Amino acid sequence: MVGKITPDDKCTCSNLFYIMGGVSKWSTPNKVLDQCIRAKNGENVRTAQNSVQEVGDALESTVAELTAKRLGLTNLDTQITIPVKHKDLPLWGSLDATAYADSLTIEPDTDADIYTETGKPMFLQGKGVIEIKCTADWPSEDGVPQAFRGLVQAKGQMACSPDTNWAVIATLYRSTLLQIYVMHRDDEFEEKLATKVLDFDQRIQTENYFPAFSQEDTAMLYPTPEPGLSVDLTSDDCGYHLDRIYDNQIEIKKLSDEINESQTYIQDVMGQAERGGNDRFAVTWGSITYKPKPEKIVPASDGYTIRRKSVTVKKLDL
Secondary structure, three states, X not given: OOOOOOOOOOEEHHHHHXXXXXXXXXXXXXXXXXXXXXXXXXXXXXXOOOHHHHHHHHHHHHHHHHHHHHHOOEEEEOXXXXXXXXXXXXXXXXXXXXXXXXXXXXXOEHHHOEEEOOOOOEEEEEEEEEEEEEEOOOOOOOOOOOHHHHHHHHHHHHHOOOOOOEEEEEEEEOOOEEEEEEEEOOHHHHHHHHHHHHHHHHHHHHOOOOOOOOHHHHHHHOOOOOOOOOOOOOOHHHHHHHHHHHHHHHHHHHHHHHHHHHHHHHHHHHOOOOEEEOOXXXXXXXXXXXXXXXXXXXXXXXXXXXXXXXXOOOOOOO
């Protein structure tokens, strides 16, 4: 594998889930858009690999080889150094691997962790795309990869590779469980690409962000409050959301207090016991072991100010 070879200031298949409007716990369309805008303006937005990412990259070739072997694919290529580009749209893709199928019929086999998008045998012929993922997460029960973990990306890669008509997502879960998911080109998906990709590209050029998708988005979009500036929040919509924040905060505190009270009671009854018996619950009060850590000297750093990710809501005495 050769790493990321697509431009940082363009729409890419690796970010296509977010370009199509998806949101995950890792990112939002605005966070991806902001990275593209900063790259367009000359900033280096790439970060150093952490150890987990390094291991994942090192395993990709092995996963690709094992996938090709299990499916009977030939002419495996894992050293792709040139990005693919959509023939009509400003969309780039970086392929992990490609391979060929010589009139293959792939049978779903849950015992071998091989799944197809239809749940039925699928016929493969010619060149296809292989997208590799490595994760510490657990797989889904139905074998379908999550949309943000390769599914949308592989559809985009096929759209950028007119000589392919099938793709395989090979996901290594928790270091030893390899699940293989086989899919065909999605014509309906590709019909929706133009609107989303062209809109996103225009937003990069004009630096026009989407409405916020999360509190992280709002903190990024409005990073610095203007001292003394006040805004009117007396609309019905604002009143509804302020009530909801305030009332739910009270409810959360109440529930948290109740949980703590009940935890204390049960732990006091258990005493030194590790397990407790109940006709409706399995109860365990175990221990956590922390390994010794060497002393660390924290280097000096400059101070900085960031916007809080949430507003503070206090009830007025009227």
